[in-house]
Amino acid sequence: GQWLVQMFVLRREGFRYRPILSFRDPGVRRIMALMAPAILGLASTQVNIFVNTLIASFLPQGSVSYLNYSFRIMHFPLGMFGVAVATVTLPVAAAYAARKDTPGVCSTASSSLKLVFFLTLPSIVFLALAAEPVIALLYQHGRFSHQDTLLTAQALLFYSLGIFAIASVRVLAPVFYALGSARIPVRAGIASVAVNVGLNLALMRPLGFKGLALAASVAAVVNMGILVLAMDRKFGPLGTRDLARTFFSILACAAAMGLVLFGLQKVAAPELGRASLLTRAAYTLGLFLAAASTYILLSLVLRIKEGTLLLGIFTRRNRSRE
Numbered sequence: 001g002q003w004l005v006q007m008f009v010l011r012r013e014g015f016r017y018r019p020i021l022s023f024r025d026p027g028v029r030r031i032m033a034l035m036a037p038a039i040l041g042l043a044s045t046q047v048n049i050f051v052n053t054l055i056a057s058f059l060p061q062g063s064v065s066y067l068n069y070s071f072r073i074m075h076f077p078l079g080m081f082g083v084a085v086a087t088v089t090l091p092v093a094a095a096y097a098a099r100k101d102t103p104g105v106c107s108t109a110s111s112s113l114k115l116v117f118f119l120t121l122p123s124i125v126f127l128a129l130a131a132e133p134v135i136a137l138l139y140q141h142g143r144f145s146h147q148d149t150l151l152t153a154q155a156l157l158f159y160s161l162g163i164f165a166i167a168s169v170r171v172l173a174p175v176f177y178a179l180g181s182a183r184i185p186v187r188a189g190i191a192s193v194a195v196n197v198g199l200n201l202a203l204m205r206p207l208g209f210k211g212l213a214l215a216a217s218v219a220a221v222v223n224m225g226i227l228v229l230a231m232d233r234k235f236g237p238l239g240t241r242d243l244a245r246t247f248f249s250i251l252a253c254a255a256a257m258g259l260v261l262f263g264l265q266k267v268a269a270p271e272l273g274r275a276s277l278l279t280r281a282a283y284t285l286g287l288f289l290a291a292a293s294t295y296i297l298l299s300l301v302l303r304i305k306e307g308t309l310l311l312g313i314f315t316r317r318n319r320s321r322e
Helices: 002-012 026-042 044-056 063-098 102-129 131-139 146-160 163-178 183-207 209-234 240-267 277-301 305-321
Strands: none
Touching (some): 026 183, 044 163, 044 183, 044 209, 063 102, 063 131, 063 146, 063 209, 102 146, 102 163, 102 240, 102 305, 131 146, 146 209, 163 209, 209 240, 240 277, 277 305
């Protein structure tokens, strides 16, 4: 379906597709040569999740389910924000790379990372603090009890900590491929898997399935850190100080949003174990709207550039529609 939509649009632009595959074509050969390291570089998260599931099978019953359910929820902001920013970043970075404009590539990567931070850090805070009502709304039906909700929420808390790092890897790894440097993401991915396995073995006994989720998040941060430092040293400057300053400014804004979210749940929280589906939906939606409006307002008050940029994009779209 996605392919068909794109083909119709491309056809209007004058493109005509012919299903011809030639392994002698230099472009096809280059794609095949880059595919293996590209898959290895981007698949570290999936490999880590597979390892977590395998190790969780040795833990008490239900551990695998709690990890799987929470991982699905974690992928919602990743799919909305991480993949979206990565999709937009790649063609711009590739265009700069084709012109041998390395500073342009680094500037694009840095701006994309800041946007990832702006979109994912509040997602982390929301999922961490509102994990219970979100899971109760989505899963607490039939044999999925309130106790299952509480345990899945614990897994989601630790999984969510790595959302910003996983999204950043999705942005940075393709940029390295555009620069013709496929080995660095592969090495970062291998290091990430090694850290994940080591932490799994160290944390599986004291923390149980929660330790496996935490290990995956730490491994993602390691992967991201290697890519950021490698790009800064080999192709930079990437502006790591500015990135760090932006990260902590956005984190402070998200933390303030978290305080509001925490206070709302203390003041007005239904008994999710007995609440109806409609009550759960209204409560979760209310928390989301309160958190989102607080975060947007704070980002504008603190003059966070990415918030102003996104607001300007939406304002221009609304004006163009009118």
